[in-house]
Amino acid sequence: MKKALVADWYYVNGGAEKVIHSLNSIWDDFEHYALIDFLGEEDRDYVFPGKNKKVTTSFIQNLPTAKSNHRKFLQLFPKAIESFDLTDYDLIISSSASIAKGVLTHTNQTHISYIHSPMRYAWDLYFEYLKIANLKGPKSWYAKSVLHKIRTWDVINTNRVDHIVANSEYIAKRIQKVYRRKATVIYPPVNIDNFSLETNKDSYYLTASRMVPYKKMDLIVEAFSKMPNKKLVVIGDGPEMKKIKQKATKNIEILGHVTYTELITYMQKARAFVYAAEEDFGIVPVEAQACGTPVIAFGKGGALETISENKSGTFFYEQTQNAIIDSVIEFEKKEFDYGTVRKNAEKFSKDIFETKFKRFVNSKV
Numbered sequence: 001m002k003k004a005l006v007a008d009w010y011y012v013n014g015g016a017e018k019v020i021h022s023l024n025s026i027w028d029d030f031e032h033y034a035l036i037d038f039l040g041e042e043d044r045d046y047v048f049p050g051k052n053k054k055v056t057t058s059f060i061q062n063l064p065t066a067k068s069n070h071r072k073f074l075q076l077f078p079k080a081i082e083s084f085d086l087t088d089y090d091l092i093i094s095s096s097a098s099i100a101k102g103v104l105t106h107t108n109q110t111h112i113s114y115i116h117s118p119m120r121y122a123w124d125l126y127f128e129y130l131k132i133a134n135l136k137g138p139k140s141w142y143a144k145s146v147l148h149k150i151r152t153w154d155v156i157n158t159n160r161v162d163h164i165v166a167n168s169e170y171i172a173k174r175i176q177k178v179y180r181r182k183a184t185v186i187y188p189p190v191n192i193d194n195f196s197l198e199t200n201k202d203s204y205y206l207t208a209s210r211m212v213p214y215k216k217m218d219l220i221v222e223a224f225s226k227m228p229n230k231k232l233v234v235i236g237d238g239p240e241m242k243k244i245k246q247k248a249t250k251n252i253e254i255l256g257h258v259t260y261t262e263l264i265t266y267m268q269k270a271r272a273f274v275y276a277a278e279e280d281f282g283i284v285p286v287e288a289q290a291c292g293t294p295v296i297a298f299g300k301g302g303a304l305e306t307i308s309e310n311k312s313g314t315f316f317y318e319q320t321q322n323a324i325i326d327s328v329i330e331f332e333k334k335e336f337d338y339g340t341v342r343k344n345a346e347k348f349s350k351d352i353f354e355t356k357f358k359r360f361v362n363s364k365v
Helices: 014-027 042-045 070-082 126-133 137-158 169-179 217-225 242-249 260-269 283-290 321-331 338-348 350-364
Strands: 004-007 030-034 055-057 093-098 110-115 162-167 206-208 232-235 254-255 272-275 297-300 315-316
Touching: 014 042, 014 350, 030 093, 070 137, 070 162, 070 315, 110 350, 126 137, 137 169, 162 169, 162 350, 206 260, 217 242, 217 321, 232 260, 242 254, 260 283, 260 338, 272 283, 272 321, 283 297, 283 338, 297 321, 315 321, 338 350
Parallel strands: 004 030, 004 093, 030 055, 093 110, 110 162, 206 232, 206 272, 232 254, 272 297, 297 315
Antiparallel strands: none
């Protein structure tokens, strides 16, 4: 079979790129498509293991500022993704958190879409994104008009997909709500072999993520600023970095970007990993558990599926400073078996994902 793999975009090595890595490990003969491709050499070597793969990109690749801010061209995304001529492929797999599932296919092709989430900024986080953007007057009206058209197109193009796979039960429910489609759940791959068990823990707490609003990194920093006797280590970078640095007190160490090896070491030695985002799945908390490090997480979304309460972590149920503080205090009253924490993470291994996804595709083609 001739196969195409369609991604939204390539510009960072995040959770979606880990799925692409695994798909390339299952089948090494994909031809690749994405709106843009600005991956660095090291990230490219990971996403396309052992292959110097060429990615066919859309016209957005060549637009001014596309590398620094491709999202400003949102109104052009539907036209861009529909510009790919996939006529000659037998199997199309799309990895979609936004636009990739909208490719055009015909009746003699099988299109399987692995959906990380219906596009957040058009659906469940619509009002939050508008609030953060703080647009006024004509700019606000234009943004709302664009997003309204995107929602209409997003629902229509779901009918082009033959089979939908969701990355969690949480997302499967969202897919049913937005698209009225049933989805098979296959959890995304976590390379837990890279995160070995460490039972000798230090006293610090750790959080790590991209510093964007919905990750709520600022909330964690604010909470620990009110617990001066507890050390917090913060790893990550992004547009919220300046804001977060301003809120940090002496007990909070902000490291910014670190190497992969350094991240693993910090995860292994942390007393607990703190995570305040409402995630679709959330790979990083699973990586922490693979190190034997329990997680203190916001109890909504994918975290409820990846963390076993009082066995591999604990939950707080409001995204507030006080909820985090109370959860940390309660966490310190409990004891965790680090081997049990690690065992919980093993359910989400890369090998399990690849076995299940290959079996699913073979059953549909």
